Amino acid sequence: xxxxxxxxxxxxxVQFGETISKETNEKIRSxxxxxxxENIPGVIExxxxxxxxxxxxxxxxxxxxxxKTRIESxxxxxxxxxxPRAKVVHxxxxxxxxxxxxxxxxxYVNGMDxxxxxxxxxxxxxxxxxxxxxxxxxxxxxxxxxxxxPRLANPRAKIPAGSVGIAGKQTGIYPLNSxxxxxxxxxxxxxxxxxxxxxxxxLQAGNYIRFFSITKSEIAAIERxxxxxxxxxxIEKYTE
Amino acid sequence: MxxxxxxxxxxLATAVQDxxxxxxxxxxxxxxxxxxxxxxxxxNLLVGNDRDKAGLEVVIMGPELLVLNDTVIAxxxxxxxxxxxxxxxxxxxxxxxxxxxxxxxxxxxxxSYAYIAAAGGINTPLVMGSRSTYIKAELGGFxxxxxxxxxxxxAGQAGKPLKQLSGRGLTESAVPDxxxxxxxxxxxxxxxxxxxxxxxxxxxxxxxxxxxxxxxMGYRLEGPKLTHKEGADILSDAILPGTIQVPANGQPIxxxxxxxxxxxxxxIATVISVDxxxxxxxxxxxxxxxxAVSVEAAQRLYVERETLLRKLTIRAGV
Numbered sequence: 001x002x003x004x005x006x007x008x009x010x011x012x013x014v015q016f017g018e019t020i021s022k023e024t025n026e027k028i029r030s031x032x033x034x035x036x037x038e039n040i041p042g043v044i045e046x047x048x049x050x051x052x053x054x055x056x057x058x059x060x061x062x063x064x065x066x067x068k069t070r071i072e073s074x075x076x077x078x079x080x081x082x083x084p085r086a087k088v089v090h091x092x093x094x095x096x097x098x099x100x101x102x103x104x105x106x107x108y109v110n111g112m113d114x115x116x117x118x119x120x121x122x123x124x125x126x127x128x129x130x131x132x133x134x135x136x137x138x139x140x141x142x143x144x145x146x147x148x149x150p151r152l153a154n155p156r157a158k159i160p161a162g163s164v165g166i167a168g169k170q171t172g173i174y175p176l177n178s179x180x181x182x183x184x185x186x187x188x189x190x191x192x193x194x195x196x197x198x199x200x201x202x203l204q205a206g207n208y209i210r211f212f213s214i215t216k217s218e219i220a221a222i223e224r225x226x227x228x229x230x231x232x233x234x235i236e237k238y239t240e
Numbered sequence: 241m242x243x244x245x246x247x248x249x250x251x252l253a254t255a256v257q258d259x260x261x262x263x264x265x266x267x268x269x270x271x272x273x274x275x276x277x278x279x280x281x282x283x284n285l286l287v288g289n290d291r292d293k294a295g296l297e298v299v300i301m302g303p304e305l306l307v308l309n310d311t312v313i314a315x316x317x318x319x320x321x322x323x324x325x326x327x328x329x330x331x332x333x334x335x336x337x338x339x340x341x342x343x344x345x346x347x348x349x350x351x352s353y354a355y356i357a358a359a360g361g362i363n364t365p366l367v368m369g370s371r372s373t374y375i376k377a378e379l380g381g382f383x384x385x386x387x388x389x390x391x392x393x394x395a396g397q398a399g400k401p402l403k404q405l406s407g408r409g410l411t412e413s414a415v416p417d418x419x420x421x422x423x424x425x426x427x428x429x430x431x432x433x434x435x436x437x438x439x440x441x442x443x444x445x446x447x448x449x450x451x452x453x454x455x456x457m458g459y460r461l462e463g464p465k466l467t468h469k470e471g472a473d474i475l476s477d478a479i480l481p482g483t484i485q486v487p488a489n490g491q492p493i494x495x496x497x498x499x500x501x502x503x504x505x506x507x508i509a510t511v512i513s514v515d516x517x518x519x520x521x522x523x524x525x526x527x528x529x530x531x532a533v534s535v536e537a538a539q540r541l542y543v544e545r546e547t548l549l550r551k552l553t554i555r556a557g558v
Binding site: 005006007008009010011013019020032044045046047048049050051052054056058059060063064130131132133134135136137139150151153154155167168170175176177178181193195201205 | 265480482488511513536539
């Protein structure tokens, strides 16, 4: 799939698929590498997501039809671009209780107990498909359908930084205090975004993360290390 | 370079803004920047600055500022009854402010967001290429926050001698009339397929009220419920300035300067660039009505406005 549509008067949306898949993600990463290299006059930046890339451009330099023609012409060169090897970042999470007020609900709608939700949630490596929504937020793919839960109909006004949530078939972590409609199942003491750190954004699209369950006393210890700036999450090479 | 203002009273939510943090949306970094970027650009041009210099964004209740060094100022956007030492100053005109004078604001007359530009621009550290304040992430601007009492702001180097900058105005026809009751133009999509045809018609034919739950992130509207074919949730996808999301409750939200880079609710339309200032300048309780236009029409208007801004840039000698 390679479908082009206008988005407002400054956006061109390129759709690469209908559903989340590694294959679509690789096409998107290749397409973004192409945009980086090509430096098309009038293209300001682009926002890659699960199945699309929205190109933000300045119509003073290039109008929709001209940009569309230009993008259409590169569709078949995308498979020639090589992508780098992936890493797995391990993220500690305190599940349930005050830190994860919706764990109970997620367990209930899926007909299981809380510990089963945790077992499934920590059981796999999640591919970071995209970063977005707010600084440092990873959109993760690969969550089991068994712990699927709908978004809240009325988003919460404030969700604390570090909250781990589920929305439909997606799972994610909030890097900042933020409003949002995800079901919150736990919290990590790790900072995904820290403007005072050398690299403000911890994660990167194309890598993986794995959650592991920690206790209240463990979270306190990690929090102290995070405050001191000495905590490093375990990282290993990704193997299929 | 040098001291410019001391904050005597901070106002409701006064912050440093430029045209936004551009180029980092792929890492999830919010663009922020001036809500009414036309007003900020004009304010800059009137004081001899490049269009993308930082100014102060003032919301409804303005600050009280003590001028620390002679400068030239322009206030554009909302008319919030600005005065210099008690004498009214016009919006969309540059004027000289001398050391020791006080810039104050009174009752809001028209609009909600005003921009104070000073010769040389407001000088704060660049964060990811921008001076814009993004409050939620404590990013950019003056220490990542709204201004507080006793803050001292600095100006950059003025482009020209101050004498040449004072008393500049904008031709009447280029001054937007925010009080005008007219339809807000939108480009429909990209999630039109999520809505039954009659709901899209209803969106274009109905009146919506701006609610008090509106801020720099977005304006929440209230009106007839816009129902979905199947559901309101989509795979999280890009959001642009002026994108109108419709969550499950059927009440649209217009996303603005502090919008998230991506979101998971269906998008029925996006406000065209030249009409965004007219949305931004509305107050809660205002009525909005939408009208669909083609991308080509929207881009013609965009190019027209950009051409005007470039002409003004040349005329301003920037």
